Amino acid sequence: MLRGLATVPFLGALLLAWWNKRRKDHYLNENIFNEIKVSTKAPESGPAIPKDKKIRLGIIGFGIRGEQLMRGAGFAVPEVIDEWEKVALNNSSDTRYEDFLRQEDLNIEVNGICDVYDVHAERVLLASGNIDRKGSDANITPAAKRYRNYKDLIQADDIDAVIIATPDHWHARMAMDVALAGKHVYVEKGMTRTAEETYEMADVIKKSGVCFQLGHQGRQTASYNKAREVIRENILGPITLIEVTTNRNSPNGAWQYEIDEGAGPHNIDWEQFTGYGPERPFSLERFFRWRCWWDYGTGLSGDLLTHEYDAMNQILDLGIPHSVVSSGGIYFFKDGREVPDTFQVTCEYPERNLTFLYSATLASNQARGKSIMGHDANMEVGEMLTVWADYESTRFKELIQNGTIKVDIPLFSFIPGRKKVDTMATATEKYFAGRGLLYTYRDGVRVDTTHLHIKEWLDCIRSGRQTSCNIDRGFEEAITAHMATISYRENRKVFWDPVNKRIV
Amino acid sequence: MTNGIKSYSNWQLVSLVILRVAVGWNFFYEGLAKLIDPDWTAMGYLLDSKWIFAGIFHSMASNPTILSVVDFLNIWGLILVGLGLMLGLFTRLSAIAGMILLGFYYLSHPPLAGLGYIIPSEGNYLIVNKTLIEFFAIWVIYHFPSGREIGIDRLFFGNPYRNNI
Numbered sequence: 053m054l055r056g057l058a059t060v061p062f063l064g065a066l067l068l069a070w071w072n073k074r075r076k077d078h079y080l081n082e083n084i085f086n087e088i089k090v091s092t093k094a095p096e097s098g099p100a101i102p103k104d105k106k107i108r109l110g111i112i113g114f115g116i117r118g119e120q121l122m123r124g125a126g127f128a129v130p131e132v133i134d135e136w137e138k139v140a141l142n143n144s145s146d147t148r149y150e151d152f153l154r155q156e157d158l159n160i161e162v163n164g165i166c167d168v169y170d171v172h173a174e175r176v177l178l179a180s181g182n183i184d185r186k187g188s189d190a191n192i193t194p195a196a197k198r199y200r201n202y203k204d205l206i207q208a209d210d211i212d213a214v215i216i217a218t219p220d221h222w223h224a225r226m227a228m229d230v231a232l233a234g235k236h237v238y239v240e241k242g243m244t245r246t247a248e249e250t251y252e253m254a255d256v257i258k259k260s261g262v263c264f265q266l267g268h269q270g271r272q273t274a275s276y277n278k279a280r281e282v283i284r285e286n287i288l289g290p291i292t293l294i295e296v297t298t299n300r301n302s303p304n305g306a307w308q309y310e311i312d313e314g315a316g317p318h319n320i321d322w323e324q325f326t327g328y329g330p331e332r333p334f335s336l337e338r339f340f341r342w343r344c345w346w347d348y349g350t351g352l353s354g355d356l357l358t359h360e361y362d363a364m365n366q367i368l369d370l371g372i373p374h375s376v377v378s379s380g381g382i383y384f385f386k387d388g389r390e391v392p393d394t395f396q397v398t399c400e401y402p403e404r405n406l407t408f409l410y411s412a413t414l415a416s417n418q419a420r421g422k423s424i425m426g427h428d429a430n431m432e433v434g435e436m437l438t439v440w441a442d443y444e445s446t447r448f449k450e451l452i453q454n455g456t457i458k459v460d461i462p463l464f465s466f467i468p469g470r471k472k473v474d475t476m477a478t479a480t481e482k483y484f485a486g487r488g489l490l491y492t493y494r495d496g497v498r499v500d501t502t503h504l505h506i507k508e509w510l511d512c513i514r515s516g517r518q519t520s521c522n523i524d525r526g527f528e529e530a531i532t533a534h535m536a537t538i539s540y541r542e543n544r545k546v547f548w549d550p551v552n553k554r555i556v
Numbered sequence: 557m558t559n560g561i562k563s564y565s566n567w568q569l570v571s572l573v574i575l576r577v578a579v580g581w582n583f584f585y586e587g588l589a590k591l592i593d594p595d596w597t598a599m600g601y602l603l604d605s606k607w608i609f610a611g612i613f614h615s616m617a618s619n620p621t622i623l624s625v626v627d628f629l630n631i632w633g634l635i636l637v638g639l640g641l642m643l644g645l646f647t648r649l650s651a652i653a654g655m656i657l658l659g660f661y662y663l664s665h666p667p668l669a670g671l672g673y674i675i676p677s678e679g680n681y682l683i684v685n686k687t688l689i690e691f692f693a694i695w696v697i698y699h700f701p702s703g704r705e706i707g708i709d710r711l712f713f714g715n716p717y718r719n720n721i
Contacts, residue, residue: 055706055715056708056711059576059577059706059707062580063643070585
């Protein structure tokens with residue numbers, strides 16, 4: 053009998069040791085969270101808005117981003133579905149097809165499309181009819197009508213709301229025209245091409261009362277929402293420096309997009325593409341790679357600084373900076389472009405006692421992430437959120453000294469998909485989250501942020517609520533980016549006059 | 557094979573039992589730690605799989621239903637194998653189940669030249685790693701069963717050396 057039960061005490065010892073460890077971990081967790089008062093719950097989405105009213109959409113512009121937005125709305129080009137199906141067969145970890153099928157139906161229909169390039173127009177027509185999310189063997193027929201000029205699309209009776217995904221030089225004019233027609237607007241970032249357009253557009257959109265959303269889908273990222281809560285609880289202490297970055301290292305990342313072989317003046321409406329801008333001879337490069345020219349966009353400012361700025365504006369309510377200085381150059385992509393491929397922007401917020409620093413290169417993948425530096429702790433924001441106590445923090449001094457807070461491990465982490473914020477997420481999990489193997493989640497389910505951002509816009513149209521990236525946030529985004537562009541182009545320090553609401 | 561156990565010296569028997577308890581402890585605690593973490597899932601680990609079986613492990617991770625079954629079997633497999641080995645209960649069955657689990661872990665992440673993993677490793681391994689060594693340790697436990705000498709198996713099935721021989 054004794055020999056039969058001889059090893060039972062080992063089980064007892066293990067359970068005792070386990071109970072002890074649990075108690076210690078719990079005590080540490082409690083101590084830390086009592087001090088910092090961050091909710092340990094993951095952010096949840098708000099109550100569902102009834103989707104009973106069908107919303108009828110129009111879309112202007114069906115390039116790379118336009119296609120992504122249409123998919124976010126639930127409409128994919130059948131060819132893309134074919135491709136996804138094929139890829140999923142060979143690589144079962146590629147779940148884009150499955151994810152897309154699972155994406156919520158938003159109860160919308162696409163009734164009008166407009167693109168100055170016939171090939172894009174044909175693609176979006178097919179997508180508009182692809183209500184059941186099928187591949188090309190389903191013989192889908194277009195549901196939308198093609199308008200040659202966007203002004204006719206805007207006036208159509210069967211359109212309630214319009215998505216604008218054209219090059220930047222058209223954003224302001226189109227958004228204003230849509231709003232003046234009393235229809236709701238979703239416009240891609242950067243919101244405008246110039247400061248003057250921005251002043252006018254903000255006025256028009258506000259007076260019109262339509263529901264406006266600017267396309268910063270980062271607004272839906274779970275870790276950004278959690279970061280905002282951390283900042284609100286003042287865990288970082290006084291923040292003096294924010295550093296955000298862009299690192300890319302490919303021709304595609306530097307806007308050298310593919311030029312379609314069959315494209316030419318016969319299937320591109322160059323006049324409408326040019327719009328109110330200066331007349332230029334027809335150029336496929338300018339058409340497909342428009343981000344490289346000041347006529348159509350503002351390069352890194354409008355394309356990528358805006359995303360980084362908006363993330364920090366979302367987390368910290370930064371508003372428009374007091375002054376901006378930028379510098380940079382065309383150091384790698386010497387392909388005839390006008391906009392810099394290496395770009396550094398310093399925004400000063402003396403009233404907040406902080407500097408916002410943006411640093412970008414399109415010719416190195418040394419990813420540096422987003423970092424918010426406080427006296428008591430610093431925060432790294434990405435797919436996941438990590439907060440590290442500073443070893444010379446005033447606030448945490450005692451807790452660091454008594455060993456409750458260790459400065460060589462994170463104070464706490466929030467990993468999307470986890471149900472809670474934790475001081476001791478495993479090393480493995482952090483590795484996975486850091487390498488993008490875990491994704492943005494809502495209530496524990498992986499979702500595409502672009503889909504969520506469009507859904508939020510539609511929810512707000514239906515409920516009359518404010519969107520997260522409304523015209524006020526858009527105004528701040530556009531003005532900040534234009535201050536950076538002006539500083540670079542005019543080689544001077546640029547200021548914001550908050551009384552007259554003008555860049556000086 | 558069981559006949560041979562009669563000839564174990566005391567120290568041989570003690571070392572076999574300690575090995576069995578230690579491996580059981582390792583399994584049991586790993587299972588418990590996963591059980592009490594509401595967010596634990598094998599997804600990341602499976603997605604990180606390399607080598608010729610990677611496709612099978614990736615497909616386990618990509619289907620939520622299969623993944624939840626894998627997670628459940630893994631947690632309770634670890635706990636039951638751990639209990640079995642520690643207590644000497646159904647020792648040989650536990651050993652087989654333990655070897656199956658370890659076989660899966662090894663085949664999903666073999667430390668072969670040219671394969672790199674996201675999961676950081678605390679040491680340097682080539683072909684042989686601690687998973688493989690634990691696999692062979694359980695193989696030894698299987699072939700030199702000690703549960704019917706020191707373990708609950710003795711109470712259930714009796715000591716073979718007293719009754720059978």
